[in-house]
Amino acid sequence: MKKIKFTKHFEKSFKKRIAPHSNLSRKFASRLKIFQENPHHSMLRNHALIGAKVGKKAFSIGEDLRIVYSEDEDFFIFYDVGSHNQVY
Numbered sequence: 250m251k252k253i254k255f256t257k258h259f260e261k262s263f264k265k266r267i268a269p270h271s272n273l274s275r276k277f278a279s280r281l282k283i284f285q286e287n288p289h290h291s292m293l294r295n296h297a298l299i300g301a302k303v304g305k306k307a308f309s310i311g312e313d314l315r316i317v318y319s320e321d322e323d324f325f326i327f328y329d330v331g332s333h334n335q336v337y
Contacts (some may be wrong), residue, residue, distance in 0.1 A: 250285060252324050259327045266331045273311065277330075280310040288325070298337075307336070 290303040
């Protein structure tokens with residue numbers, strides 16, 4: 250299982266957009282566990298990004314919440330979390 254690295258931008262976005270809301274924090278934890286077990290689980294709606302974010306991917310943690318990340322041999326690197334408009 251690959252480990253996850255959080256960028257400083259991700260940590261800042263998480264503190265502002267997710268952490269203050271207990272329901273979003275729980276949903277984040279739940280989806281993160283699913284992601285770690287199977288990054289391509291259909292519930293996550295994982296997909297490659299295009300345009301300025303080509304080379305990165307995103308998955309859903311809620312109806313309009315996304316995590317933008319990339320992957321290397323050893324890690325998943327999380328870049329941003331927020332609504333569609335916030336992260337794209």
